[in-house]
Amino acid sequence: MSSDALAELQKHFLAYLQGSDQVQFSDYILTQGEISDEQRLAIYRNAYRIRLKDVILVDHPVLSAYIGDIWFDKMTDEYINIHPSQYYSLRQFADHLPQYLNHHAPFLDHPQIGELARFERLLLTAFDAADAERATTEELSTLSPTLWPSLTLRFHPSVQLFQSEWNVPLIWKAIKNEQDPPIAIKEKCHWLIWRNTERLTEFHRIDDVSLTLFENFNQGYDLAYNCEQILALMIEDDVSSRVVSDLLGWLSNGLIHALIHEQKPASSNLLPV
Amino acid sequence: MQKPFLGFGLGLRTDHFQDVLDRAPTVDWFEVISENFMVAGGKPKFYLHAIRERYPLVMHGVSMSIGSADPLNMDYLSNLKALINEVQPEWVSDHLCWTGMQKMNSHDLLPLPYTDDVIQHLIERIKFVQDYLGRQILIENVSSYLTFSESHLTEWDFLNIIAEEADCNILLDINNIYVSARNHGFKAEQYIDAMNPNRIWQIHLAGHSDYGQYVIDTHDHDISEAVWELYQYTAKKIGPVSTMIERDDHIPPLGELVTELDKARLLTAPLWHPQPHLVCV
Numbered sequence: 397m398s399s400d401a402l403a404e405l406q407k408h409f410l411a412y413l414q415g416s417d418q419v420q421f422s423d424y425i426l427t428q429g430e431i432s433d434e435q436r437l438a439i440y441r442n443a444y445r446i447r448l449k450d451v452i453l454v455d456h457p458v459l460s461a462y463i464g465d466i467w468f469d470k471m472t473d474e475y476i477n478i479h480p481s482q483y484y485s486l487r488q489f490a491d492h493l494p495q496y497l498n499h500h501a502p503f504l505d506h507p508q509i510g511e512l513a514r515f516e517r518l519l520l521t522a523f524d525a526a527d528a529e530r531a532t533t534e535e536l537s538t539l540s541p542t543l544w545p546s547l548t549l550r551f552h553p554s555v556q557l558f559q560s561e562w563n564v565p566l567i568w569k570a571i572k573n574e575q576d577p578p579i580a581i582k583e584k585c586h587w588l589i590w591r592n593t594e595r596l597t598e599f600h601r602i603d604d605v606s607l608t609l610f611e612n613f614n615q616g617y618d619l620a621y622n623c624e625q626i627l628a629l630m631i632e633d634d635v636s637s638r639v640v641s642d643l644l645g646w647l648s649n650g651l652i653h654a655l656i657h658e659q660k661p662a663s664s665n666l667l668p669v
Numbered sequence: 670m671q672k673p674f675l676g677f678g679l680g681l682r683t684d685h686f687q688d689v690l691d692r693a694p695t696v697d698w699f700e701v702i703s704e705n706f707m708v709a710g711g712k713p714k715f716y717l718h719a720i721r722e723r724y725p726l727v728m729h730g731v732s733m734s735i736g737s738a739d740p741l742n743m744d745y746l747s748n749l750k751a752l753i754n755e756v757q758p759e760w761v762s763d764h765l766c767w768t769g770m771q772k773m774n775s776h777d778l779l780p781l782p783y784t785d786d787v788i789q790h791l792i793e794r795i796k797f798v799q800d801y802l803g804r805q806i807l808i809e810n811v812s813s814y815l816t817f818s819e820s821h822l823t824e825w826d827f828l829n830i831i832a833e834e835a836d837c838n839i840l841l842d843i844n845n846i847y848v849s850a851r852n853h854g855f856k857a858e859q860y861i862d863a864m865n866p867n868r869i870w871q872i873h874l875a876g877h878s879d880y881g882q883y884v885i886d887t888h889d890h891d892i893s894e895a896v897w898e899l900y901q902y903t904a905k906k907i908g909p910v911s912t913m914i915e916r917d918d919h920i921p922p923l924g925e926l927v928t929e930l931d932k933a934r935l936l937t938a939p940l941w942h943p944q945p946h947l948v949c950v
């Protein structure tokens with residue numbers, strides 16, 4: 397059997413697994429004993445689908461419970477056809493699921509479903525993101541006041557920003573706690589997702605001030621710049637205590653990898669001109 | 670290199686991570702699925718390192734696709750090499766199969782036609798992988814449900830020739846031999862008899878689902894009596910080989926698997942460590 401013939405056989409086998417009957421794949425196999433060729437092939441075709449469906453169920457337990465068995469089968473059958481795995485690890489197989497749900501009926505008429513899938517995938521990202529040290533509240537409290545204005549920070553690699561249009565994290569939480577989920581309602585807000593020091597994934601809702609601080613710090617802007625930015629969102633007297641309280645909260649929850657307080661050379665190129 | 674004997678091991682599964690640390694079970698070593706730990710960090714990596722500090726590990730991969738007509742996936746191999754560096758396993762294994770081509774991965778261990786050309790293809794690729802990783806690998810026989818019309822060799826000849834010519838070792842899955850024997854109608858003992866004992870560095874034991882006409886390698890049951898018998902036959906034939914149990918579904922508490930593993934110890938004890946005869950005075 398030449399390498400071309402092997403390639404052709406494998407191509408046809410994969411097409412068969414995916415449901416194509418264009419090529420009579422049973423022509424490739426030997427008829428043996430009491431098991432028919434079709435039965436032999438069907439074992440592979442079934443195993444292929446069952447394995448991938450199971451991956452989606454394990455990655456998306458809450459989404460699966462939320463949409464129920466009938467829609468789960470529809471979703472997984474179609475997803476497997478449209479997005480066959482291109483990865484050596486099953487960890488990435490369902491990466492396109494949110495996008496699939498946002499573009500295919502009946503799911504696209506219920507946008508909270510695609511959003512729930514996106515939320516669950518971000519939880520997975522936080523779950524096995526890179527490890528890194530965590531800065532402590534003590535590091536901040538012992539920092540010389542002269543260094544505060546130029547303070548920048550680096551978030552822990554597990555930290556993810558989730559923008560929701562729906563009350564998806566509440567739906568997720570209810571199902572996780574085996575309660576009836578709330579009715580889906582439009583609710584635009586922001587959430588931080590991260591892995592805590594016990595390696596458990598957590599999330600919490602943030603308001604516009606925290607969002608501004610998170611985004612600016614995440615882009616490398618220093619504390620002085622941050623204080624200026626949130627002045628627009630609150631009264632001046634509250635600014636410094638608010639910044640300190642957010643920083644302490646992030647530090648004690650393990651969201652910050654490092655506090656950086658050297659004078660940054662040429663950091664001004666980050667500032668808007 | 671002399672064949673090492675690690676004793677009796679288990680496949681490390683997420684459900685048992687914490688139990689392994691808390692209870693320090695009497696398991697001589699663990700086998701980890703390489704792909705499950707090709708992630709950046711978090712719980713999987715934490716437990717991998719914590720358990721590695723306490724037990725010897727071997728790495729078992731499912732995505733090398735050594736029999737694919739496609740070029741080897743260098744991205745995969747480089748990640749595998751990095752993980753090997755990190756884990757320092759006793760050895761590394763994958764399967765005598767292919768899993769995909771042209772960018773599509775079936776994530777299944779698919780069968781190969783047993784022909785001379787395919788043997789040459791596998792030998793070249795195994796040699797390349799061994800050179801790249803700087804170590805010998807073990808290749809495992811998979812369960813199969815069909816035979817290609819092109820095949821003109823038995824699986825055991827196919828596997829033996831490849832192991833000799835590529836100078837790799839063999840992970841012999843006793844359950845897979847049993848499953849394939851039932852599905853293809855050959856005698857499992859004939860397979861065992863044909864194997865070169867020196868190449869067999871590891872044995873897998875597992876459960877299957879028996880549908881009467883055919884058997885599927887599901888890893889979701891206890892090991893069947895027939896597979897225990899075949900294991901005993903193998904143990905007698907080839908001598909001490911590191912043995913482990915793979916369980917992938919309906920995973921019981923760790924203690925139950927440890928008890929099942931004890932059965933392998935008991936069955937092989939008289940064969941591998943004969944007791945001195947008691948002399949009555």
Ligand SMILES: [Fe+2]
Nearest residue numbers: 809842873915
């Ligand atoms: Fe196996």
